[in-house]
Amino acid sequence: MSESVNKAMPSASIKKRQRVNVGIRSVLLHVAVIAVLIALYFVLPEYHSGNLARILVLAIFAMGYNVLFGYTGLLSLGHALFFASGMYGFGLAIQFLDVTASVAIVTGLLSAVAVSTIIGFLALRTTGVAFMIVTLMFAQAGYLTILLFGDYTRGDEGFVIQRADRILFGFDLTQPANRFFCALILFAICLFFVAWLVHSRFGKTLVGIRENEERAEMLGYDIQRHKLIAVIISGTLSGAAGAAYALLFGYAGASFAAVQYSILPLLYVLLGGAGTTIGPLIGTLFMFYLIDYTSEFSSRYLPSDFSSAYMLIAGVALIVLTLYAPQGFAGLLRRKVKWLP
Amino acid sequence: MSLVSTHGLSKQYSGLKAVNHVDFELPKGQVRALIGPNGAGKTTFVGMLSGRIKSTSGSVIFKGRDITAYPAHKRMAMGMAYTFQITSVFADLSVEENIALAARRVVKGSSNVNSKVAEVLNKVYLSERYDQIAGDLSYGHQRLLEIGMGLVQSPELFILDEPTQGLSATEIEGFIELVGVLSESTTILLIEHNMDVVMKTAHYITVLNFGETLAEGTPAEIRANPSVQTAYLGAS
Numbered sequence A: 001m002s003e004s005v006n007k008a009m010p011s012a013s014i015k016k017r018q019r020v021n022v023g024i025r026s027v028l029l030h031v032a033v034i035a036v037l038i039a040l041y042f043v044l045p046e047y048h049s050g051n052l053a054r055i056l057v058l059a060i061f062a063m064g065y066n067v068l069f070g071y072t073g074l075l076s077l078g079h080a081l082f083f084a085s086g087m088y089g090f091g092l093a094i095q096f097l098d099v100t101a102s103v104a105i106v107t108g109l110l111s112a113v114a115v116s117t118i119i120g121f122l123a124l125r126t127t128g129v130a131f132m133i134v135t136l137m138f139a140q141a142g143y144l145t146i147l148l149f150g151d152y153t154r155g156d157e158g159f160v161i162q163r164a165d166r167i168l169f170g171f172d173l174t175q176p177a178n179r180f181f182c183a184l185i186l187f188a189i190c191l192f193f194v195a196w197l198v199h200s201r202f203g204k205t206l207v208g209i210r211e212n213e214e215r216a217e218m219l220g221y222d223i224q225r226h227k228l229i230a231v232i233i234s235g236t237l238s239g240a241a242g243a244a245y246a247l248l249f250g251y252a253g254a255s256f257a258a259v260q261y262s263i264l265p266l267l268y269v270l271l272g273g274a275g276t277t278i279g280p281l282i283g284t285l286f287m288f289y290l291i292d293y294t295s296e297f298s299s300r301y302l303p304s305d306f307s308s309a310y311m312l313i314a315g316v317a318l319i320v321l322t323l324y325a326p327q328g329f330a331g332l333l334r335r336k337v338k339w340l341p
Numbered sequence B: 001m002s003l004v005s006t007h008g009l010s011k012q013y014s015g016l017k018a019v020n021h022v023d024f025e026l027p028k029g030q031v032r033a034l035i036g037p038n039g040a041g042k043t044t045f046v047g048m049l050s051g052r053i054k055s056t057s058g059s060v061i062f063k064g065r066d067i068t069a070y071p072a073h074k075r076m077a078m079g080m081a082y083t084f085q086i087t088s089v090f091a092d093l094s095v096e097e098n099i100a101l102a103a104r105r106v107v108k109g110s111s112n113v114n115s116k117v118a119e120v121l122n123k124v125y126l127s128e129r130y131d132q133i134a135g136d137l138s139y140g141h142q143r144l145l146e147i148g149m150g151l152v153q154s155p156e157l158f159i160l161d162e163p164t165q166g167l168s169a170t171e172i173e174g175f176i177e178l179v180g181v182l183s184e185s186t187t188i189l190l191i192e193h194n195m196d197v198v199m200k201t202a203h204y205i206t207v208l209n210f211g212e213t214l215a216e217g218t219p220a221e222i223r224a225n226p227s228v229q230t231a232y233l234g235a236s
Helices: A002-043 A044-073 A081-097 A099-125 A129-147 A176-199 A201-211 A213-217 A223-249 A261-271 A277-299 A308-326 A328-336 B042-050 B072-077 B095-104 B111-123 B138-149 B169-182 B193-202 B219-226 B226-233
Strands: B002-013 B018-029 B031-035 B056-063 B080-083 B155-163 B187-191 B204-209 B214-218
Touching: A002 A044, A002 A176, A044 A081, A044 A176, A044 A201, A044 A223, A044 A261, A044 A277, A081 A099, A081 A129, A081 A223, A081 A261, A099 A129, A099 A201, A099 A223, A099 B080, A129 A261, A176 A201, A176 A223, A201 A213, A201 A223, A213 A223, A213 A261, A213 B072, A261 A328, A261 B193, A277 A328, A277 B072, A308 B080, B002 B042, B002 B187, B018 B187, B018 B204, B018 B214, B031 B042, B031 B214, B042 B056, B042 B072, B042 B155, B042 B187, B072 B080, B080 B138, B095 B111, B095 B138, B111 B138, B138 B155, B138 B169, B155 B169, B155 B204, B169 B187, B169 B193, B187 B193, B193 B219, B214 B219, B214 B226, B219 B226
Parallel strands: B031 B187, B031 B204, B080 B155, B155 B187
Antiparallel strands: B002 B018, B002 B056, B204 B214
């Protein structure tokens, strides 16, 4: 007995040192990601830095999706609803309540919290495929509701958020530089929040639920409560992205509530690496430019009848990726760098 | 007073009475073995104790409280631990993280969790393998890991469903030793087919047959009981 105690001692202290290193490494990695993004703004031509602002906002959406899909193991097909709740919570408040942008961000977030709480409460009565279907149905119902109240929401056509309403703490967000750094700050807040979350006791329990729900339950964890909180966090991050999108790009429309905006975050996360903190950004970046380049290619070199051929090219690229990198880019990276958060 | 007791506990699966009106008392500090032929209702019975299976009628009392309506996680949080008949660990996570997941529910603060995890890894002979992926462990080690996950929560009642199934002879020896250590600090309810293990570990035995209590007694009494012999041990 005493012999095995002695053996355990050194390994315990090594473990502690390694764990501290992992913590520091994780912070350094995320700081480095933000630093690279700042540098990119100054290096890239304006067209690309403009894209990057959009990518950062969509990456927040993907990070929100990742909390539920990548860390909790719940596949939702209805996240467009959460994105749209934030977007309309923000946009309608500006439009009809005549509030400032900072107040409208709060109403956008509150609407996302409310919607995700209700949807989570109802949809979590199901599991597996039924959960996917139920979330999809709710999102479609949300989309149709936006169309139904077309007098206020302007339906598919959407509405523009005026320049005067897009001033946050004195910064005019129609200016490219302000817009980029606003997107970056929001992205950084969400990135550090998610990094903290997945390292916390709660986040590690979510991973346990993902890995073996029955075992986690029999360790005394309230699975339903954990899942509901995960849906709310995921939905609220997605809603934050929706509100940010309306604020930074000045537009809210029903197309953001349509099914393709439920599928996109799933693709971003799958490509980038589910269950990794930086995967969503990588996936969004890749997917955005994949569509961008393939559509440019098809419009330049193919006859106009084939203008949607970019979908085919993008589709083939996605199939190749899922065949050769099923864990996504960050998943591939994690094979080499085991500590990747 | 009993740590856990049941009164008229029954489970009916459309026509089949898997467990029929079982009255059961388990005093604190005892190692109790639950034996009986296949299909006697042992797993269903402990499933109703732990909350994995909803009872049809009857009640379960734990630490003086009626927990019949409690969900499983709430019962675990009251001081139960449970290991599955078919080993169930977090197969893609490290050995250390498996135990840590169990520990974090009861211990706060990462340094407390770490020291508790190291202590338990040592008790279940897995210190050397702390960084291995649980799914890569041998079957016997996975069983030990699952016991460690229960152990780290310092349960008052530890339910083990066929813990020695699939273990080698030496691993079974180790397990018997481990139960001896565990029984100093916790009450144990053990479903077990291996009579050698039952006789060496149990203070008291309950025999189930066709969902009903056939007999209860010390190992010596059970061994001498003629109806148990015919039902279970075979004519010898």
